[in-house]
Amino acid sequence: MDADLAASPPEPQARGRGECGGGRDRARMVIAELVIMRHGESLANVAYQAAIAAGRAETGLTGPDAEVDLSPQGRQEAAGVGSWLAALPAGRRPQVVRCSPYRRAWRTWQIAADASGVSLPEAVIDDRLTDRLMGELSLMRSVEVDQRFPAERDRRRAAGPYHYQPPGGESYAHMHDRIAALVADLHVHYPGQRVLAVAHNAVILLVRMIADGLTWTDVAELARRQPLGNASVSRFEAITSGLRTTTWNQPTGQRPDA
Numbered sequence: 001m002d003a004d005l006a007a008s009p010p011e012p013q014a015r016g017r018g019e020c021g022g023g024r025d026r027a028r029m030v031i032a033e034l035v036i037m038r039h040g041e042s043l044a045n046v047a048y049q050a051a052i053a054a055g056r057a058e059t060g061l062t063g064p065d066a067e068v069d070l071s072p073q074g075r076q077e078a079a080g081v082g083s084w085l086a087a088l089p090a091g092r093r094p095q096v097v098r099c100s101p102y103r104r105a106w107r108t109w110q111i112a113a114d115a116s117g118v119s120l121p122e123a124v125i126d127d128r129l130t131d132r133l134m135g136e137l138s139l140m141r142s143v144e145v146d147q148r149f150p151a152e153r154d155r156r157r158a159a160g161p162y163h164y165q166p167p168g169g170e171s172y173a174h175m176h177d178r179i180a181a182l183v184a185d186l187h188v189h190y191p192g193q194r195v196l197a198v199a200h201n202a203v204i205l206l207v208r209m210i211a212d213g214l215t216w217t218d219v220a221e222l223a224r225r226q227p228l229g230n231a232s233v234s235r236f237e238a239i240t241s242g243l244r245t246t247t248w249n250q251p252t253g254q255r256p257d258a
Contacts, residue, residue, distance in 0.1 A: 029187055029188060029191045030187045030191060030192075030238045030239075030240075030242060030243070031186050031187055031190050031191060031192070031193055031194070031195050031238060031243075032192050032193055032194050032237070032238050033194050033195065033235060033236065033237045033238060033243075034183070034186065034195050034196075034197065034207070034235070034236045034243060035094065035194070035195070035196045035197070035233055035234070035235050035236075036196075036197045036198075036199055036203070036204045036207060036233070036234050036235075036236070037081060037108070037109075037112075037196065037197070037198045037199070037231065037232070037233045037252075038198075038199065038200065038201060038204060038228050038229065038230055038231060038232050038233075039070070039074070039078075039100075039102070039104040039105040039107075039108040039198060039199070039200065039230065039231070040070050040071075040073070040074030040075065040076075040077035040078040040081070040104070040107075040108045040111075040230050040231045041070065041071045041073045041074035041077060041230040041231075042068050042069065042070055042071060042074055042104040042230075043061075043068055043069055043070070043071050044059070044061055044065070044068045044104075044139060045071065045074075045230065046071050046073075047059040047060060047061050048141065051141060052141075057141060057143045057144040057147055058140075058141075058144055059139060059140070059141060059144070061139040062139075063139075064138070065102070065131065065134065065138045065139055066101065066102045066103065066130070067103055068102070068103060068104055068139075069103050069104060069107060070103075070104050070107050070108065070111075074104065074108070074230065074231075075107075075111060077108075077230055077231035077252070078107065078108040078109075078110075078111035078112050078115070078231065079111055079112070079115040080231060080252050080253055081108065081111075081112035081115075081231050081252045082111065082112040082113065082114065082115025082116040082117070083115065083116070083252075084112075084233070084252035084253075085112060085113075085116040085118065085120065086115075086116045086117055086118050092194070093118065093120065093194070094120065094121060094194050094195060094196035095121060095190070095193040095194045095195070096121060096186075096190050096193055096194070096195045096196070097109070097120065097121045097122070097123040097124065097195075097196050097197070097198075098123070098124055098125075098126045098129060098182075098186075098195065098196075098197045098198075099123045099124070099125055099126065099129065099197065099198040099199075100125075100126070100129035100130050100131070100197075100198060100199045100200060100203070101125045101126075101127055101129075101130060102130060102131060102200070105129070105198045105199060105200065106123075106125070106198075108198055108231065109123050109198045123198070126182065126197075128178045128179065128181065128182040129182065129197055129198075129199040129200075129203055130200070130203075131199075131200035131201075131202060131203065132169070132170060132172065132175050132200075132202045133166075133168075133169045133170045133175075134166050134169045135166045135167050135168025135169030135170075136166065136167040136168045136169070137149075137152065137166045137167070137169065138169075152166070152167070159171075161216070161220070162216040172202070172206070172216070175202065175203075175206060176206050176209065176210070179203060179206045179207060179210065180210055183207065183210060183242075183243070187242070201223075201227075201228050204228055204234055205219050205222070205223055205228070206219070207234075207236065207243075208222070208234070208236075208245055208248070210242075210243075211236045211242065211243040211244055211245055212244060212245055226248070226249055228249050229249060229251055231251075231252050232249045232250060232251055232252065233247065233250050233252055234247060234248050234249060234250070235247035235250075
C-alpha cells in the first residue's frame with residue numbers, strides 16, 4: 001500500500017454519496033450494484049513484504065508496474081474467487097464486468113472466471129481502473145524515494161499526500177476524478193444492472209470515498225485500520241443518488257453476503 005495513505009490533513013469532502021454531477025436525471029439513473037474485487041497477491045506484494053522484513057529500502061523490482069504478475073499464492077487466491085463467484089445465486093452474478101488492464105488484475109479475472117464453472121460476461125478492459133500512476137517512482141517504496149530523491153520527499157510533504165503528484169505520475173486527487181467519471185459512466189450505460197470490477201487497492205478506497213462522501217483523512221484511517229486483502233470483495237449498492245457501501249473487504253474464502 002502506498003505510504004501516502006497514512007493519516008493526513010483533512011481534504012474537501014467527496015461529492016455527496018456517489019453523485020458525480022449531471023442533475024436530477026442522472027441521480028435516478030444508477031446501476032443496481034458495484035462489486036469491486038482486488039487482484040490476488042502479486043509479485044510486487046511479495047517483494048515489498050520481503051524488503052520490509054529484511055529492512056531494505058529497495059524492492060529489487062524492475063519493469064513496468066502494469067506487467068507485474070500474480071504470485072503462486074495470488075493464482076490460488078484467484079481460483080478461490082472462482083469458487084466465490086460460483087456460490088453466488090444466479091440473480092446475484094454480475095451482468096457487466098470491467099477490469100484494470102494491469103496483468104495482475106486481468107489474470108485474476110481470467111483464472112477466477114475459468115475456475116467458476118458458471119457463465120459470466122466477457123470482461124472489458126477499462127484504463128480508468130488502473131492503479132495509481134507513479135511515473136518515475138514506479139515500484140519504489142516511499143523509504144527508497146526519500147533516500148534517493150529527497151527533493152520529492154520535500155515536494156510530497158509540501159503538497160500533502162492527496163495532492164502530491166510524482167514526476168510523470170498522478171495525484172490521488174487526479175485519480176479520484178477518473179474514478180468518479182467511471183462510476184458516472186457506469187450509471188449512464190448500465191442502469192439497474194449488476195457490475196463487477198477487478199482493480200487495485202487505491203481504486204477501491206476511492207470508490208468508497210465517492211460512495212460514502214468520505215474525506216481523504218477518513219480514507220487514510222480506513223486503510224490503516226483495515227487494509228484491503230488480496231482477492232477481497234467490496235460491494236456498493238444503489239441508493240437514489242448513487243451508491244453506498246454494504247460489504248467491505250470480504251475475503252472470497254467466505255460465502256457471499258445474502
